Structure formats: structure tokens, C-alpha cells
Amino acid sequence: MSAVEAIRSIVAKHGKLPVDVATLQDDADLYAAGLSSFASVQLMLAIEEHFDIEFPEDRLNRKTFSSIKAIAEVVTELSEDQQAA
Amino acid sequence: MMNIHAHTPNIELTARARRVAAVAASHADSVDRDGRFPAEAVEAMRTERLMGVQIPTAFGGEGASTAEIAEICSILGQACSASAMVFAMHQIKVSSLVTHGGDDAWHQGFMARVAGEQLLLGSATTEGGIGGNMRNSICAIEVDGDTCRLEKNATVISYGDQADAILITSRSHADAAASDQVLTVFLKDQYTLEKTHVWDALGMRGTCSDGYVFKGEAPAVQILPRPFAEIAAQSMLAHAHILWSAVWYGIAADAFAKAQAFVRAAARKSPDMTPPGALRVAEASSLLQGVKASIVAALEMYEAARENEDKLSSMSFSVAMNNLKIASSQTILTIINHCMLICGILAYKNGTPFSLGRHLRDAHSAQLMISNDRILGNTSNMLLIHKQDTSLLG
Numbered sequence A: 001m002s003a004v005e006a007i008r009s010i011v012a013k014h015g016k017l018p019v020d021v022a023t024l025q026d027d028a029d030l031y032a033a034g035l036s037s038f039a040s041v042q043l044m045l046a047i048e049e050h051f052d053i054e055f056p057e058d059r060l061n062r063k064t065f066s067s068i069k070a071i072a073e074v075v076t077e078l079s080e081d082q083q084a085a
Numbered sequence B: 001m002m003n004i005h006a007h008t009p010n011i012e013l014t015a016r017a018r019r020v021a022a023v024a025a026s027h028a029d030s031v032d033r034d035g036r037f038p039a040e041a042v043e044a045m046r047t048e049r050l051m052g053v054q055i056p057t058a059f060g061g062e063g064a065s066t067a068e069i070a071e072i073c074s075i076l077g078q079a080c081s082a083s084a085m086v087f088a089m090h091q092i093k094v095s096s097l098v099t100h101g102g103d104d105a106w107h108q109g110f111m112a113r114v115a116g117e118q119l120l121l122g123s124a125t126t127e128g129g130i131g132g133n134m135r136n137s138i139c140a141i142e143v144d145g146d147t148c149r150l151e152k153n154a155t156v157i158s159y160g161d162q163a164d165a166i167l168i169t170s171r172s173h174a175d176a177a178a179s180d181q182v183l184t185v186f187l188k189d190q191y192t193l194e195k196t197h198v199w200d201a202l203g204m205r206g207t208c209s210d211g212y213v214f215k216g217e218a219p220a221v222q223i224l225p226r227p228f229a230e231i232a233a234q235s236m237l238a239h240a241h242i243l244w245s246a247v248w249y250g251i252a253a254d255a256f257a258k259a260q261a262f263v264r265a266a267a268r269k270s271p272d273m274t275p276p277g278a279l280r281v282a283e284a285s286s287l288l289q290g291v292k293a294s295i296v297a298a299l300e301m302y303e304a305a306r307e308n309e310d311k312l313s314s315m316s317f318s319v320a321m322n323n324l325k326i327a328s329s330q331t332i333l334t335i336i337n338h339c340m341l342i343c344g345i346l347a348y349k350n351g352t353p354f355s356l357g358r359h360l361r362d363a364h365s366a367q368l369m370i371s372n373d374r375i376l377g378n379t380s381n382m383l384l385i386h387k388q389d390t391s392l393l394g
């Protein structure tokens, strides 16, 4: 499963979106799709657990969770960094 | 030629606020007793041209900083909490225009009108069925060509009758998710307000926070160009929690000044005996300093973050601003209660130089003005992932 697919299934499970995640493009705005700040934390926790990464402070903002693509980019970057470390 | 207003010194602004405070103080009891709008104080704010101070000089304001606005809130809070809260709520709305409307012709023109005509702005975020969860709306704005229309069950709009314009939240369109919101400016002649509740409350009686059914129709260009989620995170959160806290600090500081005067008078009468209230004054002084320090720290944090969207929408910033609101709203009650114990029956009774009933009642609104439980709920959720900075200076 690619990172994007894994993220999609986590968003579907924990994002509490009022729409079907399958209908969203990778770059669709998740906040416009109904992602609340409350649910975004649940999403972060599930992503940290799944990818065994930790979001550093400077990534804990709206931008990181603005779309599936944005999440995937941060996850990829952190996976590389945190494995190298 | 130099624009003198661009460099209006702090002292000058403070002097203007003090003149307004003198007017507000002389009507504070009648405003409270009759639950009436503090018309004299707001008129004085207009005379001193305080409504537009935060607006950039390019649009006819004075470009006052958040710290300067907070100082005015605190000065007014020491005179009349309701007048101070009206001023604070107005300035919170102005901050959203200044932060998010600056690139947009209609909102630029509107800012110039606010400064030029000293307009008073009201706020309608609270909605029947949603309560204080202002990041969700039930009502939706309908955009039809160049026109927008909105109907909202706005259960609390402070000074709704007196406002010259109302900034109101809604979903961005009929099919939008509850959190996909916009903020729209409606001018007084573009809406009707049908009163559903009259504000007859424990305290903050002069804010006249009645409930209404709001119905408005306006040119669609009056919708702020940024999503409300950004507005809430980048200008409202900080301004609301800082300016409210400054008002609350003012209420507590005035109570403290009375309690200290009470104890000093007793000490002068019997210089050889420390009055019994002296220890409590020392305790209240420490608590008051804590509130003041929290506000000053939040102002510094906001100034450091304000040009940086990432910082403003970060969890550390939200947690810090939420913490300020929780701490100041709770601590002022403890302080004012101490002051009541110090002054005793003269504080409990109305109409004495040491009366604190109004202070105590007004201060009780702080915990409900966006429920502390709701705020703590949000913070606790963020703290599941955000690691609090444990450094002293960082």
C-alpha cells in the first residue's frame, strides 16, 4: 500500500468527514470537506502510529493537514528524516 | 509632511482612553442597574475617535498595536466593564478586517468608513443549536449573482440594536460542511433583527446581548475573502482572548485598588497594628500580577507570530492563547472574591465606595464567554499531540 493509499484509509477512518473520502482528489482541501480541528488531532495520532513517526512542533499546523497530498509529503519527509536519525 | 497620527504616542492614546473612562465610570452603576447600553461612554469613544484606532493609517486610522488596544480595554475595564467589553468586541471585529480585508477594495473602503464615521461593529458567531462552538455553523449564506443573503438564529448579539454593522458567520454555501464557514459584513440598512431574547443577565448587563433572528441581504463582495477558519485562527483567537483578558484584568485591578484603599485607610488609623486584610491584599496582588504577566506574555507572543501564518495556525499558539483565557477568567474571580473579603460588608452592599457586587457579577461572565469547558476540551485534544514547550524563555 502506498503512503497516499494508507493516508486515505486513515482519513476515511478518523477524519469524520461528512463526505466519502473516495470522492476527494489528493489535493482537495480537507477543511473545506469538513475536517474539524478536533478530528485533525485524531488523524495526526493515527498517522503517527501507522507510520511510526512523530510530528515536530513546526508541522503541527493547518497546512500539514490541508490535503491528503500535503499529509503524504510531510509523512514522506519525516519518515526519511526520522529513519536517518 | 509627516502624518502625526501615524506616530500618536502611547501616552496620548492613554489620555484619550482615560477621558472616556471618566465618562464610563460615572454611568457604570446606572448602566448595570437598568441593563442599558452605555451610550454616554460609546459617544465619548467616538468623540475621542477610538473606534478606528486599530485601522491602518492608509485607511484613515492610526495603526494602533494590539498592546495599545489592550491598554485601552484595561483602562475602560477599570471604569465600566460593559463599556470596556463593547469596545473590546468592536476591536476584535476590526482586527479581522485589518488582518484579512486589507487587499480587498470593498473592505478597504469599509475600514475607511469605520475610522471616518466612527462606526460600531457587532458580532454574530453564536447560533441556536450550536452554542459557543463558533467554528461550526448551521445557517448558510446564499450567493445569487452579485448578491448574498443570510438568515441566522443569532442567540446572542451584544449591542445588536446599536451596532452600525454586524460581522456574521455562516456556512459558505448551502451544501458546505458545518466547518466550511465565511464571515460577512452587513451594514445596518442591509439587515433586519427580530428580537427573540432580551438580555436580563447576572452581569455585563450593559452589553445588551439580546437574541435575534438576523435576516440580511447585501452585495456579495462584502463576504470576507478568506475562509473563516483562517480568520478565527489568525486574528480572532488572539484578539478575543487578549482583549477580553485585558477587560477582565481591568475589572480585577479596580477591585484590587478598592481593597487596597480600604486596608490603607485602616492602617493609617492605627499605624501600630497591621490591618487584618493586609495579608489578603498581598495575596491578591500576587494573583493580579500573574494575570498581568500572562497578558503581556501573550501580547509578545502574538507580535512575534503575527506576520507568520504558520506560527499563527500552530498548535503551540492556540494552546497558549487558550491558556491565557482560562487562567485570566478564573483568576479574576479569586482576586475579586479576596477583595470582597477584605472590604467585607461595604463591598457586599451596593452604593458604597467599596462596592464590589457589580465587579463580581461582571467577572462571572468570563468563564462562559466561550465556555471554559469547551476551550479546555479543545486544548486537551491538542495536548494529545502537541508537546508543551518546557523552556523558560523559549
Ligand SMILES: Cc1cc2nc3c(=O)[nH]c(=O)nc-3n(C[C@H](O)[C@H](O)[C@H](O)COP(=O)(O)OP(=O)(O)OC[C@H]3O[C@@H](n4cnc5c(N)ncnc54)[C@H](O)[C@@H]3O)c2cc1C
Binding pocket: B089, B122, B123, B124, B125, B126, B127, B130, B131, B132, B133, B156, B157, B158, B159, B204, B207, B209, B365, B368, B369, B370, B371, B373, B374, B375, B377
Ligand atoms: C457578555 C457576553 C457577551 C456576548 N456577546 C456575544 C456576541 O456579541 N456575539 C456572539 O455571537 N456571542 C456572544 N456571546 C456568546 C458567547 O461568546 C458564547 O458563545 C455563549 O455564551 C455560549 O453559550 P452556551 O454557554 O449556551 O453554549 P455552549 O458553548 O454550547 O456551552 C453550554 C454548556 O455546555 C458545556 N459544553 C458544551 N460543549 C462542550 C464541549 N465541547 N466540551 C465541554 N463542555 C461543553 C459547557 O460546559 C457549557 O457550560 C456573549 C456572551 C457573553 C457572556
